[in-house]
Amino acid sequence: MAYSPHTDADRERMLSAVGVTSIDDLFADIPASVRATRFEVPPPLTEQEVRAELMRLAGRNALPRISFLGAGAYRHLVPSVVGEVIGRSEFSTSYTPYQPEVSQGTLQSIYEFQSLICELTGMEVASASHYDGATATAEAALMACRLTHRDRIAVSSAVNPQVRRVVETYCSGPGIEVVIVPADLRPGGSGLTGPDAAAQVLDAGFACLVAQQPNFFGGIEPMRELADAAHAVGAQLVAVVEPTSLALLEAPGDYGADIVAAEGQPLGIPLSYGGPYVGLMAARMESVRQMPGRLVGATSDARGRKGYVLTLQAREQHIRREKAASNICTNQALCALAATTYLTAVGPAGLREVADLSMIQARHLAAAIEAAGLGKRRFSAPYFAEVAVQLPDAARRHALLAQQGIVAGLLLEFEYPELGDTVLLAATELTRDEEIDAFVAALGATP
Amino acid sequence: MTTVTRPAADDPSGRGAAFHSPEVVGELTVVEPLIFEASHPGRRAVRFPAASDAATSAAAGQPSIPAEQQRHSAPRLPEVSELDLLRHFNRLSHLNHAIDLGFYPLGSCTMKYNPKVNEWAARLPGLAESHPLDPDALAQGSLELEWLLAELLKEISGFPALSLQPAAGAHGELTGLLMARAYHRSRGEGSTRTKVLVPDSAHGTNPATATMVGFTAVTIPSNDRGGIDLAALRAALGSDTAALMITNPSTLGIFEDQIDQVLAAVKGAGAIAYMDGANLNAILGRFRPGEAGFDVMHFNLHKTFSTPHGGGGPGAGPVGVSARLAPFLPGPLPILAEGDPETVKRNAWHGRSTPGARFALEDADARPSAIGRVRSFTGNFGMFVRAYAYIRSNGGAGLREVSDDAVLAANYLRVRLAGSFDVPYDRVCKHEVVLSGRRQKREHGVSTLDMAKAILDHRIHPPTIYFPLIVEEAMMVEPTETESLETLDRFVELMLGIATLAETAPEELKQAPRTTPVGRLDEATAARRPDLRWRRMVEADPSP
Numbered sequence: 001m002a003y004s005p006h007t008d009a010d011r012e013r014m015l016s017a018v019g020v021t022s023i024d025d026l027f028a029d030i031p032a033s034v035r036a037t038r039f040e041v042p043p044p045l046t047e048q049e050v051r052a053e054l055m056r057l058a059g060r061n062a063l064p065r066i067s068f069l070g071a072g073a074y075r076h077l078v079p080s081v082v083g084e085v086i087g088r089s090e091f092s093t094s095y096t097p098y099q100p101e102v103s104q105g106t107l108q109s110i111y112e113f114q115s116l117i118c119e120l121t122g123m124e125v126a127s128a129s130h131y132d133g134a135t136a137t138a139e140a141a142l143m144a145c146r147l148t149h150r151d152r153i154a155v156s157s158a159v160n161p162q163v164r165r166v167v168e169t170y171c172s173g174p175g176i177e178v179v180i181v182p183a184d185l186r187p188g189g190s191g192l193t194g195p196d197a198a199a200q201v202l203d204a205g206f207a208c209l210v211a212q213q214p215n216f217f218g219g220i221e222p223m224r225e226l227a228d229a230a231h232a233v234g235a236q237l238v239a240v241v242e243p244t245s246l247a248l249l250e251a252p253g254d255y256g257a258d259i260v261a262a263e264g265q266p267l268g269i270p271l272s273y274g275g276p277y278v279g280l281m282a283a284r285m286e287s288v289r290q291m292p293g294r295l296v297g298a299t300s301d302a303r304g305r306k307g308y309v310l311t312l313q314a315r316e317q318h319i320r321r322e323k324a325a326s327n328i329c330t331n332q333a334l335c336a337l338a339a340t341t342y343l344t345a346v347g348p349a350g351l352r353e354v355a356d357l358s359m360i361q362a363r364h365l366a367a368a369i370e371a372a373g374l375g376k377r378r379f380s381a382p383y384f385a386e387v388a389v390q391l392p393d394a395a396r397r398h399a400l401l402a403q404q405g406i407v408a409g410l411l412l413e414f415e416y417p418e419l420g421d422t423v424l425l426a427a428t429e430l431t432r433d434e435e436i437d438a439f440v441a442a443l444g445a446t447p
Numbered sequence: 448m449t450t451v452t453r454p455a456a457d458d459p460s461g462r463g464a465a466f467h468s469p470e471v472v473g474e475l476t477v478v479e480p481l482i483f484e485a486s487h488p489g490r491r492a493v494r495f496p497a498a499s500d501a502a503t504s505a506a507a508g509q510p511s512i513p514a515e516q517q518r519h520s521a522p523r524l525p526e527v528s529e530l531d532l533l534r535h536f537n538r539l540s541h542l543n544h545a546i547d548l549g550f551y552p553l554g555s556c557t558m559k560y561n562p563k564v565n566e567w568a569a570r571l572p573g574l575a576e577s578h579p580l581d582p583d584a585l586a587q588g589s590l591e592l593e594w595l596l597a598e599l600l601k602e603i604s605g606f607p608a609l610s611l612q613p614a615a616g617a618h619g620e621l622t623g624l625l626m627a628r629a630y631h632r633s634r635g636e637g638s639t640r641t642k643v644l645v646p647d648s649a650h651g652t653n654p655a656t657a658t659m660v661g662f663t664a665v666t667i668p669s670n671d672r673g674g675i676d677l678a679a680l681r682a683a684l685g686s687d688t689a690a691l692m693i694t695n696p697s698t699l700g701i702f703e704d705q706i707d708q709v710l711a712a713v714k715g716a717g718a719i720a721y722m723d724g725a726n727l728n729a730i731l732g733r734f735r736p737g738e739a740g741f742d743v744m745h746f747n748l749h750k751t752f753s754t755p756h757g758g759g760g761p762g763a764g765p766v767g768v769s770a771r772l773a774p775f776l777p778g779p780l781p782i783l784a785e786g787d788p789e790t791v792k793r794n795a796w797h798g799r800s801t802p803g804a805r806f807a808l809e810d811a812d813a814r815p816s817a818i819g820r821v822r823s824f825t826g827n828f829g830m831f832v833r834a835y836a837y838i839r840s841n842g843g844a845g846l847r848e849v850s851d852d853a854v855l856a857a858n859y860l861r862v863r864l865a866g867s868f869d870v871p872y873d874r875v876c877k878h879e880v881v882l883s884g885r886r887q888k889r890e891h892g893v894s895t896l897d898m899a900k901a902i903l904d905h906r907i908h909p910p911t912i913y914f915p916l917i918v919e920e921a922m923m924v925e926p927t928e929t930e931s932l933e934t935l936d937r938f939v940e941l942m943l944g945i946a947t948l949a950e951t952a953p954e955e956l957k958q959a960p961r962t963t964p965v966g967r968l969d970e971a972t973a974a975r976r977p978d979l980r981w982r983r984m985v986e987a988d989p990s991p
Contacts, residue, residue, distance in 0.1 A: 001841055001845040001846075001848040001849050001852065001928065002562070002840040002841045002845050003559075003560050003562055003840075003841075003928075003929050004848060004849075004852055004928065004929070005929065005930065005931035005932075006852055006928075006931070006932065010931075010932045011852075011855060013932065014855050014856070014858075014859040014932065015855065017859055017862055017863065018855070018858045018859055018861075018862050019862070020875075023851045023854070023855060025875075026851075026854050026855065026858060026875055026877075027702075027733050027854070028875070029701075029702045029704040029874075029875060030702055030704070030706075030730075030733060030734050031704060031705075031706060031707045033707050034706060034707050034710075034734065034738075034739035034740070035733065035734065036605070036732060036733055036734055036735045036738060037738065038602075038735075038738075039602070039603070039731075039732040039735070039843050039846075039847065040602055040843065041599060041602055041603060041838065041842060041843030041846060042796035042839070042842055042843065043796075043842040043843065043844065044839075044840060044841055044842030044844060044845045045839050045840055045842065047564050047840070049798065050564055050568070050836050050839055050840050051564065051567070051568070052798055053795075053798045053839060054568040054571060054574075054832070054835075054836060055571070056588075056798060056799075056800060057573075057574070057588040057589075057591055057592045058571040058572070058573030058574045058588055059573055059588065060573075060587045060588030060591055060800060061573045061574065061577050061581075061585065061586055061587065061588035061589055062584070062585045062587070063572070063573060063576055063577065063585070064578075064581065064585060067578065067581075069578050069580050069581065071580055072580075072823060073578060073579055073580065073823075073824070075576070075578065077493075077495070079492065079493045081492060081493075081529055081532060081533055083570075084533065085533070085536045085537075085540075087566070088536075088537065088540045089545055089546075089547035089561075089755075090540035090541065090543040090545045090547070090548065091540055091543065091545070091757070091758055092545075092561070092755040092756075092757050092758070093545040093546035093547045093558075093561050093755050093756065094543045094544060094545040094546070094551075094756065094757075094758045095551075095553060095556050095558060095756040095758065095759060096556075096756075096758070096759040097758065097759070098553070098911070099544070099899070099903060099908065099909060100965070100968050101900070101903050101960050101963035101964070101965055101966065101967065101968070102542075102543065102544035102903050102908065102960075102963055103542075103543055103544065103758075104478065104479075104539070104542035104543070104964050104965060105539035105540050105541065105542040105543035105758075106543055106758035106759070108479065108481070108539055108542070109536070109539055109758075110758075110759075111481075111979075111980070111981070112481060112482055112483070112981070114979055114980050115481075115483065115980040115981035116524060118980045119522045119523045119524060120522045120524075124980075125979050125980065126979075126980070128759070129759075129760070131614035131615060131618060131761075131822055131827075132614065132822050132823050133823065134820070134822055134823045135614070135618070135821075135822050142659075162820060162823045162824070163823070165819050165820040166819075166820045166821060166822060166823065168819055169625065169777070169818060169819035169820055169821055170621075170659075170821075172625065172818070172819070173621070173624075173625060173628075173659050173660040173661050174659070174660075174661045175661055220512050220513075220516055223516075246518070246522065247518070247521070247522065248512070248517060248518060249512070249516060249517060249518055250515075250516050250517060250518050251518060251522070263823070270575040270576065270829075271575070271576055271577060271578050271579065272569070272574065272575050272576075272577065272828050272829045273574065273577040273578070273579050273586065273589040273824070273825070273828040274579030274823060274824025274825050274826065274828050275579075275614065275761070275822075275823075275824060275825075275826055275827040275828050275829060275830075276614070276760075276761035276763075276827040276828075276829050276830060277823070278761075285977075288977065288979075294759065295977075295979055296979070297973040297974070297977050297978050297979050298973070298978040298979075299968050299969045299970065299972050299973035299978070300475050300968065300969055300972075301965045301966035301967060301968050301969070302966055302967065302969075303476070303966055304474060304475055304476055305475065305476045305477075305478060305964075305965045305966065306475040306476065306477050306478070306965075307478075307964075307965035307968045308968075309968050309970050309973050311970065311973040311974050311977060311979075312974055312977060313974075314974075316651075317617070317650075317651035317652050317654075317655035318650075318651040318652075318914070319651070320651070320655070321651045321654040321655060321664070322654035322655060322657060322658045322663075322664040323658070324651065324655040324658070326655070326659065327617045327620060327621060327652045327655035327656040327658075327659050328615075328617055328618075329615065329616065329617045329650075329651075329652050330615040330616060330617065330747075330749065330756075330759060330760040330761075330762040331615075331759050331760040331761075332614075332757075332759075332760045332761045333757050333758040333759030333760050333761075334755070334757030334758055334759075334760065334761060335757075335760075335761055337536075337757075337758065341532070341536060343524050343525075344482055344492070344524065344525050344527060344532050344535075345492040345493045345529065345532055346491075346492070346493050346524075347490075347491045347492070347493075347524050347525065347526045347527070348521040348522055348523070348524045348526065349491055349521075349526075350491060350492075350493050350494065350495060351522070351524065352521065353494070353495040354495060356498070357495055357496070357498055359506075360498045360502050360503060360506045361498070361502060361506075363505065363506030363507075363508075363509040364498075364501075364502040364505040364506050366509060367505040367506060367508055367509055368505060371505075380510070381510065382509075382510040382511060382512045382513070383509075383510070384512070398582075399582070402582045402584060402585060403584075405585075407578075407581060407582065407585070410580055414811070429495050429496075433499050433501060433502055436502075
């Protein structure tokens with residue numbers, strides 16, 4: 001084994017202490033009829049060979065030289081200090097803080113994480129993390145069902161399709177019906193979820209309305225009106241948000257959101273082909289006992305020293321078993337630490353700069369495409385840092401540009417058949433003017 | 448990585464003060480202030496460039512966000528310099544125990560060494576900067592890695608099909624039971640097969656998962672040898688059984704030696720056989736659940752395959768399945784769209800790419816019976832990179848030795864500790880041994896909790912305590928294969944010393960821990976008066 005400390009003499013000593021003559025004796029309890037008959041895993045590699053193999057695979061990825069791909073995962077600056085902190089093996093090689101006396105580092109950092117997410121969302125309580133934004137949203141929807149004792153939910157069609165799929169999968173378990181509220185996706189339409197459309201779907205049988213801000217197309221939804229539509233029938237508003245946008249947009253706690261879910265990847269977590277990321281969840285204090293996931297609380301020891309512990313565990317699977325609020329056990333603590341470090345590193349001014357710059361560059365990009373006469377915005381509503389643009393013959397040109405190392409965002413027709421010849425383009429603070437110029441030039445040269 | 452010792456704030460040498468500068472806030476002494484308390488308006492760590500004039504003027508013509516939808520006061524994030532930030536988190540890190548600091552025999556969690564080359568690999572820009580929606584043509588490396596890892600995990604587990612998507616063990620359980628239900632529905636038995644049988648020794652996630660999927664969990668007792676009570680299982684199995692979820696080796700660390708009969712009974716009843724793979728580290732190369740007849744198993748890549756536990760995550764929980772469940776796997780799966788699988792694997796095992804091979808994510812409608820997505824994208828890819836590096840480093844022979852050594856170490860601890868502690872199921876164990884502190888409790892009033900706290904004073908993490916629930920005063924010890932004999936012996940000496948202290952000076956154990964940054968914390972008050980977030984200390988602050 002690559003990492004074994006044992007010499008043959010060590011093994012002999014242990015075998016003789018145990019009172020057996022060979023290791024095989026320790027496996028004699030496996031019935032003969034079900035023992036492994038093959039195990040054809042390739043031979044071991046040395047470190048330099050492993051490195052070469054991983055370099056081979058990394059080299060097989062052709063990272064685009066210009067990309068406007070977002071759609072749920074965004075290329076942001078990861079400050080060096082974030083990698084430094086989460087690289088500390090005191091954080092990375094510990095586990096769930098079951099023994100708080102020797103886990104105060106993890107526990108206090110989670111308490112800080114919870115506090116930061118509350119500050120960002122304007123909510124009262126935040127959980128210690130979920131697998132990703134999609135599972136956090138699904139758990140939020142189930143939580144709304146428990147809180148309202150209802151078994152139908154409404155989801156806007158302008159919520160990220162991957163998130164909707166995960167919500168549907170989770171809801172299929174307990175048999176919760178998912179009804180789609182159609183957003184206005186007509187040509188020249190707003191691209192938003194209309195409060196009237198929501199009201200048309202919602203009735204007193206619904207636990208919640210799930211809406212996304214900014215929505216999947218980057219559009220700024222009328223969240224206050226959507227909250228009113230949900231509350232009018234006693235349903236909750238589950239707001240799915242993008243965390244950097246909260247430097248700029250009204251906080252969910254202020255527009256009446258009852259539960260907030262978010263993908264935390266933009267907060268200092270690398271793209272890494274889709275994971276690990278971190279799901280954020282926040283809610284009102286009155287709902288805390290139906291909240292899934294770990295929570296850390298402050299307390300003290302007998303000598304008056306302040307400390308932190310896992311708390312309100314009566315919600316959780318290891319105590320409640322089949323009556324638990326969720327089956328979640330392992331979460332995404334190290335990614336939550338990355339988000340904590342990121343938010344601390346950028347501070348309120350830096351987060352605002354990220355949001356402003358991302359928004360300006362998205363507008364710059366859309367304006368440049370329109371000015372060159374190459375395409376036009378599909379929707380009329382104000383948008384944050386992502387924009388749907390109609391391009392003639394989009395699929396073919398998208399493929400041709402990819403061959404030049406340019407990713408022209410996401411083709412929307414696979415998820416939205418009514419949005420043919422439309423791409424979803426994202427910008428962040430890392431989007432440079434030269435990239436926009438080069439993209440517009442390449443697009444113009446790819447008829 | 449810096450080598451760190453962890454002196455307590457009141458270390459008699461005075462060295463602790465250099466690490467922690469306790470200050471008194473209100474009535475409490477604070478080991479390390481919250482980052483919010485170090486905030487000074489105007490300080491910052493990271494800056495971003497200003498938008499160019501060209502960008503700003505181009506953007507000005509686009510619709511702007513109405514004022515009423517904008518935020519009017521900035522979120523109260525801390526304002527600190529980069530150095531202050533780094534010192535804060537470094538000081539926090541000093542308050543943690545971790546594998547890289549000392550022995551961590553936390554049963555059921557497989558706290559083995561996390562090799563550093565895996566970390567190096569996960570941070571390679573070619574992998575770390577790969578966008579999950581990049582066109583397949585630009586992501587051939589990510590897709591090949593996922594495909595190869597899936598092939599290796601299939602070989603290791605004996606399952607013919609596998610999805611990497613689930614993000615953790617419990618998430619894999621959810622996926623597995625959703626597939627079990629989809630399978631029964633496809634046969635017209637969805638409404639009748641409503642029960643999931645779960646042994647009483649199971650992790651809490653098993654019954655919690657059953658509920659999440661809309662099943663009813665039914666508890667099956669264990670027999671006096673620590674296995675499942677076969678007669679009770681047979682009596683419970685019927686046309687209403689959807690699945691049996693069984694952890695093997697069990698949470699008692701015992702291999703189910705009637706597993707062949709268990710599987711026959713479950714199959715005979717038309718139910719799905721689910722194996723919780725939490726304890727796979729014990730049986731690599733010895734028992735392949737898919738080959739033995741299980742229908743589905745989740746892996747915990749953060750246990751058996753050495754990806755760091757991260758203070759609670761991220762993990763990864765791929766699921767392997769039998770042929771009859773393969774149509775239901777969550778997708779999209781990475782596939783080899785062009786090329787011969789055996790050639791591609793043979794080349795990769797020799798570090799070569801295969802000319803003409805093309806990898807892809809399967810089409811959304813490739814398997815219409817699939818249960819749907821269980822998370823975004825294709826899973827915790829960063830964990831896949833580490834697990835792949837780990838499997839390739841060890842190779843088949845190394846993986847077999849991993850289990851051999853893990854089992855040998857656990858049995859060594861079992862025999863060395865058996866005289867001083869009760870071992871309720873004293874037979875050959877697998878990767879972990881469950882002790883009971885009931886003798887110390889009954890005879891000396893010393894609880895397992897007291898003994899665990901005493902262990903903390905020796906820079907060793909205690910075993911998992913009070914689990915499994917069926918063992919009174921349980922201590923679940925999992926040494927793993929990466930701890931040297933000296934470490935194991937030191938642990939034995941410590942445990943024997945604690946057993947002696949329980950007899951001679953029980954009060955001393957009740958005072959433990961003494962050398963940790965904080966002592967035993969008041970968990971009752973934490974739950975009764977939840978303080979779950981920092982609040983600005985301003986009386987007039989109207990915000991929550």
